[in-house]
Amino acid sequence: MSPQVEQAVEVYHDKEYRSKRWHFPSYNFTLSVIWTPFLIGADIFEDMNGVSTSEIQLYLDKIDKTWTDQYNSFDYAVIGVGKWFLKTAIYHENNTVSGCHSCPGKNLTELGFEYSYRNALRVVFNFITRSDQKASIFFRTTTPDHFENGEWFSGGHCNRSVPFKEGEVDLKDEDNVMRNIELEEFEKAAAKASEEGVNLKLLDTTHLSLLRSDGHPGPYRQFQPFAKDKNAKVQNDCLHWCLPGPIDTWNDLVMELLVNGDKYR
Template identity: 30%
Template sequence: MGLRCHFLVSFIFRVILVILFLLEEAKAQQHFYNVSRLRGRKQVSGCNLFQGRWVIDASYPLYDSSGCPFIDAEFDCQKYGRPDTQYLKYSWQPESCNLPRFNGVDFLRRWRGKKIMFVGDSLSLNMWESLSCMIHASVPNAKATSVKQDSLHSVTFEDYGVTLFVYRTPYLVDIVRESVGRVLKLNSIEAGKAWKGMDLLIFNSWHWWTHTGKSQPWDYVSDGSAMYKDMNRLDAFYRGMSTWARWVDLNVDTSKTKVFFQGISPTHYEGREWKQPKNNCNGQAEPLSGSTYPGGAPPAVAVVKKVLSTIKNPVYLLDITTLSQLRKDAHPSTYGGDGSGTDCSHWCLPGLPDTWNQLLYAALIM
């Protein structure tokens, strides 16, 4: 009788454990968000953060541009005369979960004493300035120190010991001045020495790979011992990104450093992509509805995913391309303060990069 009773109690206990485990699993599936760990694996939870739609949200924007000391003129659309404000009032709604609202105080507490670096081109600058403004709005009276030197800018929130860096290097790989001229070296990342010792790295590259003529900052491309006057830019991007992938595997200790790739930020110069062939981003006042972009993904997206699938270390892709493609209304167009014509590449602040940082925050609190 005693043995039978013991068996029954043991069986009931195991059933209770299984039920509790299943309940926790269900709760986790509802609560957490899937930032893809791209090594040919499935997403880490049931909700895709990057599939959804834009909805009007009266609580937006997350900060006022006039109250943020970190915004460059090229992104400060309200200051430089943009007449409409509706573009400021959209939030991203994933299909099957809610995006947590950004909490700057929580962010600073989690990253107390840590160093965060954005590495890449002016889209990295766009995202870095956005995060600096979002945090500043949460702790407006906290002491913040800003430093600019050559390729490296930083903002330190002194009360928490958190420093946000941005390191400008549009190709990730090096450009070196040699006897023949300026050489884009697809196999070299000497600049990577400056990226070591960070607690969080967010990389980005693509836009400058398409530049030609006077805006192209190199004269030759080298790939190992081979030197080219030019080459297919998508192929060059793949080779350069593969060098970066090797750098991540050789130089990043993922027990100490988290690594993200910012994703390919789209442009809106060609209205035919959203079935308005005579238009560009200028004068666009609202996002595209729905969750798909008629023009499809830029070819660089496939290159990024191919490269990320080869990395041994975990690198998380902020897959912001499609949700950003829907925001044809969110560029500075003619309202950037640098007088550079119509800008359909970068993004107004406040604006779309705030959502990129919200997605980054969601990934980090998983």
């Protein structure tokens, strides 16, 4: 007999369908996806294709209430950030502009993405460890992109059909920087979480993802991109992941941490 899979009921979506929520009545189980690319406060001025009309305004000392207002309803949460911090941004602290990342001609102090990323993680981890909600939190590490011969905006592609073998590929410099920041800040937060009774665990997906250059949508980010013109020039997506695909392994890791979590304390 084949198992019956319950049909989830979609109970919420935002205007852009970026954040969604589903309910499984038989299990009284709710699954949410929350779009909060920085986890901290941000004003973003770009469309669904990543084309921006102005610099991101990033508030390094303010949490994004998009997710924190729902936090007390969560028993489990997987939290991850990353590549958005590489975008051009103006930084705000204490209600004033403190600097920027990649903003030549603005007459602002170039602080770099390292500065904002570390500050953001500290704000996020402080919120989690101080919260009265003692949920199980999995912090997902950064995952690399696999653009070759360019970036997303300059013709980069990811045409490989098999994974890399061990030793065939290295992390990019910015991925190494972000990962080191993540590990440093997580280690400090985990110690505090333990004191406060918060179950904070590391979901380390970086190396697993590095080998899976074959797991991205590539030119198929949009449905049937070559239906009208087989030679059409399309924007490749070598950052996000296909489903089913490599990130199914992430689910396996989460289940292992849930079922046998005591082994990883």
